[in-house]
Amino acid sequence: MKVILVDAKYFGQFLKSTRKTLRLKVTDYAKMFGMTRRQIFKIENGKMLVPEGVLEKIITNGIAMILCKRRK
Numbered sequence: 001m002k003v004i005l006v007d008a009k010y011f012g013q014f015l016k017s018t019r020k021t022l023r024l025k026v027t028d029y030a031k032m033f034g035m036t037r038r039q040i041f042k043i044e045n046g047k048m049l050v051p052e053g054v055l056e057k058i059i060t061n062g063i064a065m066i067l068c069k070r071r072k
Contacts, residue, residue, distance in 0.1 A: 015058075016044040033057060039068025 019029050032041045033054045042048035050058070 007046070008049050011050060012044045012046045015050075016033075026065075 019026070024032075026037050026040050030037050033040075035051075035054065039048060043050055
């Protein structure tokens with residue numbers, strides 16, 4: 001099994017690009033994950049780690065999106 005290490009800045013940039021691709025406002029994004037706008041900005045800039053509960057929501061929603069695409 002291979003291990004991939006991802007730092008906070010890389011993950012934050014990924015979330016920011018995802019938010020922009022989905023054309024979501026920061027306030028909507030924050031509401032979706034139960035966070036404040038300030039926390040979202042800190043995560044996107046790599047200054048704060050993503051809380052475990054939020055990370056779980058991101059992974060669960062990502063898997064659901066992949067499964068929906070496969071069924072079409």
